[in-house]
Amino acid sequence: MIKGLISRLKRWYAIPYLLLCIGVSVQSISHLLGDTGFSLSWLGAAVAVVPLVLFMTMVYSRPYSRVVRFIAIPVVMALLGAVLAVIEMRPLPTFYTLFFGVGGVLVYVFWYTYLDRSDNVLLRKGAQLPDFELTSLQGNVVSTSNFLGRQVLWVFFRGNWCPMCQAQLADLANEYEALSERGIEVVLVSPQNRERSAALQSRLGASMQFYVDDNNQAAHKLGIVHRYGVPLGILGYGQDTVLPTVLMTDEAGKLIYVDLTDNFRIRPRADALIEVLDEAWV
Structure with missing residues (x-):
């Protein structure tokens, strides 16, 4: 029951999360390019979230290349963005940075990509492959x-x-x-x-x-x-x-x-x- 709930959560996580990150990226860049003045917090939000969006875009637009090796880049950029955001500590961009940037990357790497696989007694080296x-x-x-x-x-x-x-x-x-x-x-x-x-x-x-x-x-x-x-x-x-x-x-x-x-x-x-x-x- 718990494993089924976790699987459902993962099913609901990827696309909605990506869409939210796109929205955060657009808002962050708009603030940086707008007339409200330069902000370290909004820069941090952009640095933390935009690379993740670019990474996911790269994964789906270039499926025949092993782009998974580049996952370290969004992780490093999310941490750098967090440092920038907390210096100025504006509430909204800091929340975006920590929740969607740092939190999102860590959730993807350490939770979402794992399959919660059970021990398989049928598929063991030396065993006969079951008929199907x-x-x-x-x-x-x-x-x-x-x-x-x-x-x-x-x-x-x-x-x-x-x-x-x-x-x-x-x-x-x-x-x-x-x-x-x-x-x-x-x-x-x-x-x-x-x-x-x-x-x-x-x-x-x-x-x-x-x-x-x-x-x-x-x-x-x-x-x-x-x-x-x-x-x-x-x-x-x-x-x-x-x-x-x-x-x-x-x-x-x-x-x-x-x-x-x-x-x-x-x-x-x-x-x-x-x-x-x-x-x-x-």
Whole structure:
């Protein structure tokens, strides 16, 4: 019950918070450029909040680049803005700086991006991958048993709306030839519809296999459903999604690698996965 409430709060947090930050940024810049005179507090509010808005804009406008490395910039700027704001200590801009700037960045880094993931007893190295069904982009239903006899990299991603997922898949696409040379098939699974996955496949260009997990049926069997994981305001994807998950199975369907990240900003890089392959199948 508590976990469900936290998930709902996170669902309601991202887009409304970003819109409020845009409003604060506009107001702060207006005061600095207006005729009311220079103010350290309003400068602090702008320094603390505007970089966060720019960071989020960058994340969503450049989803194929790993812009998550720049999260340190909004953190540093928020702290600098707080110092400027408290020198003059005007009530409203100081509140904006501390609440939306410092507070917002800390909430994003230390609360919002964490997935509150439970211990998964099914997905453990050495265990057999549970059987489940997926739908191909052509509408055919396939089972995990169809992949026996093949080495498979399974990547469960949230959807086209998620910039971190797109950056992860772009990284895999860039290294697809190296993965293919090692005899592994790359299977990408999402609860989004076939049209969206087909569009993403076309943009990425690599011959990776895309499948649809209708109504999160496979995610439920694997214990990787993310309830209320789609932010409020993201339309056409429902409210539940899948927890970002990366698995590798051998020819017998046994798990040789499991990554159950507890932070959606942190995903295994393709070069690290290649190292795992080289160590496992030398």
